[in-house]
Amino acid sequence: MTRRTDPRTVRTTLPAANPAGQLPDFTPVPRQGNRHDGWTEQRQRAFIEALADTGSVHAACKAVDMSQPGAYYLRRQPGAESFRAAWQAALDLGVQRIEDTAMDRALNGVEVPVYSYGKLVGTRRVVNDRLLMFMLRNRAPERFAEGSAKSLNAVGKMELKRLKKQWRQEYRKEWEAEQQAGQKADQEPASPQQKMETAQRARQIIDAKLDELRQSIEARHAAEWKTLSPETRDAYRRYEELRARDLKREVQMPAHLASEEDIATEHAEIERAVQLRKRGGRPEETPTLPPPGWGKRKPAERPAEENPRWRSIKDDGWQ
Incomplete structure (x- = not known):
């Protein structure tokens, strides 16, 4: 893999190099040809140092002016065992630098631009309290864990999970041993x-449960059957007739499905109950025919006079 020839390539400015002794000494990957623009021994060592400084393969490749696929290709070559080990050690150092950067941001915050009406008017420093608590809980979980498993770091959670599994197995073994001892001491094997x-x-219990379930299903189907229209019920009856004809058997309608007469009677009773509720609970008065001769009026009979008296023409009914 050759170096990019674009003269406009801008090399990444690296921070201060790691102190001597932190990076392990490694044997560079042997190459078939020693090209000045290839992965020479000096460029391999510079790549490992840049990787330790930045923690990023992309930034390290840019620092030595080589392509990122070329770095991974070099890592897969025969004789690159020492180079891969140095790569991993450099990444570990890069992770430490990332932790230091995160700690610096948690303590000192970051500069955030402030805009007003679309124009930059200044900056302000924002401190991330959540990042600060995350760093504290991972650096000193025994002090900032608050006694909860949610506040533990990844290692603490794994340890707690392992202990819970171990305790559960031990408790189950003790419980099984107690159960077996109790059965041997107090119980005898059941007879046939x-x-x-x-x-x-x-x-019997299972049959009772099944009967109860069957009754509830039939009741639901019966209620749904009554809510269907007469046309739909006739179509279902016709379906049963055609099915019985094809299977060469008698038509068997489910017993829990009511007939049209029963449905009509039930609807009539419901209608009468509704009308009775509208009348305030009073039964409907059935009209009756008048008695015979109700249109002929009879003169009212007057009581007999006790003492006779003189009558005149003005007297009513005088003859």
Whole structure:
């Protein structure tokens, strides 16, 4: 892999190099040809140092003016075992630098631009409290964990999970041992008759549950059947007739489905109940025919006079 020839390539400005002794000494990957623009021994060492300083493969490749695929290709070559080990050590140092940067941001914050009406008017420093607590909980979990598993770091969570699994296994072994000891000491093996009675009771319970479930399903189907239109019910009956004809058997409608007469009677009763509720609970008065001769009026009979008296023409009914 050759170096890019673009003269406009800008090399990344690296921070201060790592102190001597932190990076392990490694044997560069042997190359077939020693090209001045290839992965020479000096460029490989510079790449490892840049990787330790930045923690980024892309930035390290840019620092030595080489391509990133070329670095991974070099890592896969035969005899690159020492180079891969140095690569991993450099990444570890880069992670330490990232931790230092995160700690610096947690303590000192970052500069955030301030805009007003679309124009930059200044900056302000913002401190991330969540980042600060994250760093504290991971650096000193025994002091800032607050006694909860959520506040532990990744290692603490894994350790707690392992201990819980171990405690659960130990408790289960003790419980099984106690159960076996209790069965041997207090209980005798059940006789065939007892086993049969237990099976019969279990079968009765299961049958009762199934009957209850069947009844609830039939009741729901019956209620849905009554809400269907007569046309839909006739179509279903026709379907059962055609099905029975194709299967060469008698038509068997489900017993829980009401007939049209029963549905009409139930609807009439519901209608009467509604009308009765509208009348305030009073039954409907059935009209009756008048008695015979109700249109002929009879003169009212006057009581007989006790003492006779003189009558005149003005007297009513005088003859």
